Amino acid sequence: MTREKYVPVRDVMTTNIEMIDGLTTVADALDKMRAKQISSLIIKRRDEFDEYGVLTVQDIAQEVLVADLAPERVNAYEIMKKPMVTVDANMNIRYTIRLLSRFSLSRVLVVENGEAVGLVTLRDLVLRFSGFQ
Numbered sequence: 680m681t682r683e684k685y686v687p688v689r690d691v692m693t694t695n696i697e698m699i700d701g702l703t704t705v706a707d708a709l710d711k712m713r714a715k716q717i718s719s720l721i722i723k724r725r726d727e728f729d730e731y732g733v734l735t736v737q738d739i740a741q742e743v744l745v746a747d748l749a750p751e752r753v754n755a756y757e758i759m760k761k762p763m764v765t766v767d768a769n770m771n772i773r774y775t776i777r778l779l780s781r782f783s784l785s786r787v788l789v790v791e792n793g794e795a796v797g798l799v800t801l802r803d804l805v806l807r808f809s810g811f812q
Contacts, residue, residue: 692797697711700722704755721788730761732755
């Protein structure tokens, strides 16, 4: 019987997290997404007791563009998803894949001691997992 290899999420996550304040307009958020070539932004916590949020291009499409709202008149906090699902940096990628699949998520925020340290996508997890099986 072979033992499964343990790979922590920290070994797969990206540490380059793009964050914005909840008061940022959707127009400014889109500018940042375009400049960084990314499809999501993390919304900063207001204080240590708050939770992180996430704003995705899908949120913007559904809540702003389809609704025919002006992106410069809508703030990120109005359409973001909060709380964002988080996982501990030491969680085994096998269980992280199960979590994302179970809740139909494409990404989760990685935290350590309550602070955001990275972001990991289902794509990255599956590609890494399949590499050691």
